[in-house]
Amino acid sequence: MDIQTLIMIIAIAILIAIGAVGLGLFVILRQKSAGTETASLELSELRGQLSQLAQLSQQQQQGHVEQMASLSKRLEESLSGMSARMGNSLQEQTEKTHKNLSDLAARLAVIDAANAKIGELTGQVTQLHNILANKTDRGAFGEVQLENLVRNVLPPNAYEFQVQLSNGRRADCLLKLPNPPGDIIIDAKFPLEAWHQMQNAKDENGRKAARKQLGMDVLKHVKDIKERYIIAGETAESACLFLPSEAVYAELHANMLDVVEKSYDARVWIVSPTTMMATLNTVRAILKDARMREQTALIQKEIGMLVGDVTRLDKRVDNLGKHFDLAQKDVQEIKTSTGKISNRGRRIEDYDVAADEVKTVVSSPQDLLSAANNSQENNSEEQ
Secondary structure (H helix, E strand, O other): OOHHHHHHHHHHHHHHHHHHHHHHHHHHHHHOOOOOHHHHHHHHHHHHHHHHHHHHHHHHHHHHHHHHHHHHHHHHHHHHHHHHHHHHHHHHHHHHHHHHHHHHHHHHHHHHHHHHHHHHHHHHHHHHHHHHHOHHHHHHHHHHHHHHHHHHHOOHHHEEEEEEOOOOOEEEEEEOOOOOOOOEEEEEOOOOHHHHHHHOOOOHHHHHHHHHHHHHHHHHHHHHHHHHHOOOOOOOOOEEEEOOOHHHHHHHHHHOHHHHHHHHHOOEEEEOHHHHHHHHHHHHHHHHHHHHHHOHHHHHHHHHHHHHHHHHHHHHHHHHHHHHHHHHHHHHHHHHHHHHHHHHHHHHHHOOOOHHHHHHHHOOHHHHHHHHHHHHHHHHHHO
16 A cells, blocks of 8 residues: 555545534534524534644644655665665675586586596497407407416517417417426406306306306316317426406305316316416516526536636736735845945945054055955855
8 A cells, every 4th residue: 555545545534534523513503503602602612623623634634744755765765775685685696696507517517528438438338248248259358358468477489379289279378488387378268158147147046057057168168278278298287277357267266166176187277367467477487587597507607717717817916916026025135235335335434544544554465464354254244
């Protein structure tokens, strides 16, 4: 309800009140039409009261108008403030919504990329499933995995792939080892059908039947490897059956130990990718030891020559020491001679003889002979 409607309602209420008062006065006047001057006075007073009531009503109406104007002003101010706050809030909400939409778009882009990768991975899994479903492709998969393991561990001259043996059979891989043990054959097999049947079995009986079939398949591969790839005088007395699945290998060693023992009896060692890596590292150590043994004769020869060279060097050092000893002796003799000469020079300097004494000594030939003899004895003693 707006302000003008409220004012009109108040005005109508006032007019109705005035009309009711007037109507009452009219009734009273008619009843007292024959009244006295008192009634006339009362009528005048009533008229005065009506006039005052009308003025009061007008004042009240004016006050209501002013109050309604003030209320309208406050309402407008409140509405303006509320509109401003609502505008700011809407702007903030718009910005937040825009940011959230941007983040959502980025996340959707990441999800799209992840979906693309998942689709690509699904295609690869489907392709791998198709490969594993075909026996020929599954065998090629095992051979490729075996080749990668061998190439990563052994030197190129230590292995050979797809080797044809003397019996016409072609082996997946041949490890070239010295005798003993000789060349070892590795053949890749992948008995996957029985494994899938065992995994998809709905009850224990179905699982047991599938496990039995898996053992029969593995033993058949063991028998084929023993008959085809263990040749006396050409290969080693044992061979390896490579299973490119850790799950099948674990199942054999966990729940089918009888199959593993029969493979040991047939001298066919069942290996997985992990144990194959350990086996190849052992083969590399054997090859390194064999190369060391091959080089032993050459090393011994070189050591003998080295010992001869050291012996000659020792003799030459001895000869050089002798030369040093002779040189030291000669130097010592030279020092002795220089010492004698120095002593004689000092003795000569110490002589202080008068002229008459020299004449007396020289005048006697016997004294000269005695002096010569004494000089020879002194020289012999000094020497």
